[in-house]
Amino acid sequence: xPELPEIESLRRILAxxxxxxxxxxxxxxxxxxxxxxxxxxxxxVSSHSIAGVSRRAKYLxxxxxxGKSEDPTAxxxxxxxxxxxxxxxxxxxxxxxDENHDxxxxxxxxxTKLVYNDPRRFGLVLLTHLSExxxxxxxxxxxxxxxxxxxxxxYLAKVARGRKTAIKNLIMDQGVVAGIGNIxxxxxxxRAGVQPNRRASLVSxxxxxxxxxxxxxxxxxxxxxHGTTFRNYRDISGRPGRYGKLLMVYGRExxxxxxxxxxxxxxxVGQRSTFYCAHCQK
DNA sequence: CTTACATCCTGATTGC
DNA sequence: TGCAATCAGGATGTAA
Numbered sequence: 001x002p003e004l005p006e007i008e009s010l011r012r013i014l015a016x017x018x019x020x021x022x023x024x025x026x027x028x029x030x031x032x033x034x035x036x037x038x039x040x041x042x043x044x045v046s047s048h049s050i051a052g053v054s055r056r057a058k059y060l061x062x063x064x065x066x067g068k069s070e071d072p073t074a075x076x077x078x079x080x081x082x083x084x085x086x087x088x089x090x091x092x093x094x095x096x097x098d099e100n101h102d103x104x105x106x107x108x109x110x111x112t113k114l115v116y117n118d119p120r121r122f123g124l125v126l127l128t129h130l131s132e133x134x135x136x137x138x139x140x141x142x143x144x145x146x147x148x149x150x151x152x153x154x155y156l157a158k159v160a161r162g163r164k165t166a167i168k169n170l171i172m173d174q175g176v177v178a179g180i181g182n183i184x185x186x187x188x189x190x191r192a193g194v195q196p197n198r199r200a201s202l203v204s205x206x207x208x209x210x211x212x213x214x215x216x217x218x219x220x221x222x223x224x225x226h227g228t229t230f231r232n233y234r235d236i237s238g239r240p241g242r243y244g245k246l247l248m249v250y251g252r253e254x255x256x257x258x259x260x261x262x263x264x265x266x267x268x269v270g271q272r273s274t275f276y277c278a279h280c281q282k
Numbered sequence: 283c284t285t286a287c288a289t290c291c292t293g294a295t296t297g298c
Numbered sequence: 299t300g301c302a303a304t305c306a307g308g309a310t311g312t313a314a
């Protein structure tokens with residue numbers, strides 16, 4: 001399930017490996033995603049070079065340049081929970097990806113291609129103009145980036161005020177803070193020592209401060225290791241991320257808490273599986 | 283405005 | 299062992 005760290009590490013790899021390359025041709029092999037890929041996709045990206053790669057929340061943005069437009073095209077990708085983007089050449093071994101679920105291919109001028117694959121089709125591949133990226137319906141209501149200064153204790157305390165929902169739901173709400181998904185929500189609350197199902201309005205100022213303070217290093221450490229692979233996430237070369245070994249609670253139901261030795265519990269919060277240690281988290 | 287919950291999808295896992 | 303049922307979950311839409 002690609003969350004912010006997975007997308008950010010993908011972005012970094014792309015920024016140094018495909019910026020400057022030209023898309024010589026493109027193809028949509030299966031347009032069925034959360035919303036259908038536009039029929040004009042291939043013609044709108046072909047003969048454009050890749051000018052930059054950016055990220056907003058869990059969205060990857062590939063900025064194009066056709067050498068003449070003032071406001072060139074941008075490709076916006078979201079990976080749902082099973083999407084991936086891999087770079088393939090003659091030697092690519094598939095790394096567990098089922099090519100049946102390839103949706104979009106971008107042929108580059110070095111005889112490699114970028115392939116968007118998404119078995120469960122919760123993902124999204126959109127085209128827009130660069131100037132309109134932030135105002136697309138998908139991006140316009142996103143909250144602050146968790147790694148930015150805008151995500152701070154004053155802000156989180158303000159949005160938590162009066163909210164009955166569980167604190168975990170609040171930090172997974174993309175309109176509150178953008179990019180934290182189910183895995184990192186459990187992890188950050190473990191680090192902060194806050195039980196996930198606590199009502200947001202009743203989380204103390206100190207606890208809010210810990211949540212904010214723990215979010216940043218958690219995400220940065222995961223980015224450093226190319227993210228988490230739980231089930232089937234792959235990085236651009238088809239390799240699993242390496243943060244999974246460092247997860248303290250996610251997916252560890254019944255195992256010993258790495259801090260205190262008590263059993264990790266699994267509960268459902270907001271219809272999502274949620275893991276925590278009842279001894280370490282109050 | 284807020285909250286709760288169904289919905290989309292298919293591979294992996296669980297249960298009998 | 300084999301097959302059917304269930305689970306996983308990001309974002310959205312609808313209802314209360």
